[in-house]
Amino acid sequence: MLVPGAWLGGWSWQPVARRLRAAGRQAVTLTLPGLADGDSPSGLHLSDAVAHVVNEIEKRGLEQVTLVAHSWGGYVVTGAAHELAGRVAKVIYYNAFVPERGVPLVDENEDYSVMINAAIAASLDGSVAVVPEQVPLFLPDLSADAQRLFFELLVPQPGAYFLEAIDVPAVTTAGIPAAYVASEDDRALGRPGAEFAARLGLTPVIIPGGHNSLLTHPDEVTRALLAA
Numbered sequence: 001m002l003v004p005g006a007w008l009g010g011w012s013w014q015p016v017a018r019r020l021r022a023a024g025r026q027a028v029t030l031t032l033p034g035l036a037d038g039d040s041p042s043g044l045h046l047s048d049a050v051a052h053v054v055n056e057i058e059k060r061g062l063e064q065v066t067l068v069a070h071s072w073g074g075y076v077v078t079g080a081a082h083e084l085a086g087r088v089a090k091v092i093y094y095n096a097f098v099p100e101r102g103v104p105l106v107d108e109n110e111d112y113s114v115m116i117n118a119a120i121a122a123s124l125d126g127s128v129a130v131v132p133e134q135v136p137l138f139l140p141d142l143s144a145d146a147q148r149l150f151f152e153l154l155v156p157q158p159g160a161y162f163l164e165a166i167d168v169p170a171v172t173t174a175g176i177p178a179a180y181v182a183s184e185d186d187r188a189l190g191r192p193g194a195e196f197a198a199r200l201g202l203t204p205v206i207i208p209g210g211h212n213s214l215l216t217h218p219d220e221v222t223r224a225l226l227a228a
Contacts, residue, residue: 001062002029003053005071005096005212006161007130007154009035012070015218016225023226030056032076034158041127041158049161050079057084064089068225069096070214071189072105072157074196075166081176082168091171092228094181094221095189095211098196104165109190112162120159127156137188140210150212172200179228180204181221183213 002013010029017027032049034041053076057065065088069077074096081088097105106116119128135147142150172178182193182204188211189196197204207224209217 001053001057001065001067002027003067003069003073003077004030004032004035005069005073006128006157007035008070009037009155011153012212012214016214016222019218019222020225023222025226028056028060028062032073034161035155037155039155040125041156042125044158045160046075046079046164046166049076050083050166053077053080054083057087063087066090066092066225068092068094070094071096071211072161075099075105075161078171079166079168081171082174085174085176088171088176090177090179090228092179092181092225093196093200094214094225095183095186095193096180096196097190098170098180098199099166100199101169102165102167105162105190112190116159116162120163123156123159125156126159128159128162129156130154138210138212139216140185140187141216150215170200178202181224181228182206183209183211183217185209186211188212 004012009031013029017029020027034044067077074093081091106113135151178200180197180202184206193204205224207220214221
């Protein structure tokens with residue numbers, strides 16, 4: 001089960017999902033509430049995103065699921081894993097936040113806090129949008145034309161997804177195995193991947209690329225997920 005990061009939909013995981021299926025694995029890509037094209041970001045809470053993952057797994061009758069989180073999706077997957085403990089075989093954090101109990105994303109980084117709060121204050125619907133100048137942080141290894149295309153695919157993020165916290169501890173406290181995969185040139189994550197991995201008592205597996213290497217280095221991301 002592949003959970004995207006902020007501003008992204010399930011489309012961002014498609015290159016990796018195709019490779020996972022070619023390797024004989026089932027792969028489901030999710031688009032969380034408010035992040036599909038045309039969705040309204042208003043009135044959504046972090047608990048809605050968590051519930052969406054839980055509901056998708058339960059309605060599909062899935063067992064022994066590996067939950068994979070990209071970026072902000074680490075909050076969603078952490079919450080869902082605790083509700084689905086009997087169904088989850090492993091959690092893999094890929095360039096992802098490993099949330100501390102009671103700490104929202106907005107409080108993980110001072111620069112993030114300023115940017116997020118300013119964006120919400122300026123928005124009519126309480127959302128947070130990426131501005132073009134921020135795109136190179138996500139995809140430093142792409143041309144300017146490719147970065148502009150990526151920007152056109154992004155949608156505003158419901159603000160509460162960044163402002164609300166998860167009231168559960170690390171997944172490893174529930175006996176769920178975990179792994180951490182980090183890109184070597186990640187410029188967008190609020191802290192170094194190694195710091196988030198350390199919250200789980202792990203050393204990250206390092207792969208090439210930037211924060212969104214699932215699009216630029218899908219072969220390497222796929223291999224890392226299969227080996228985790």
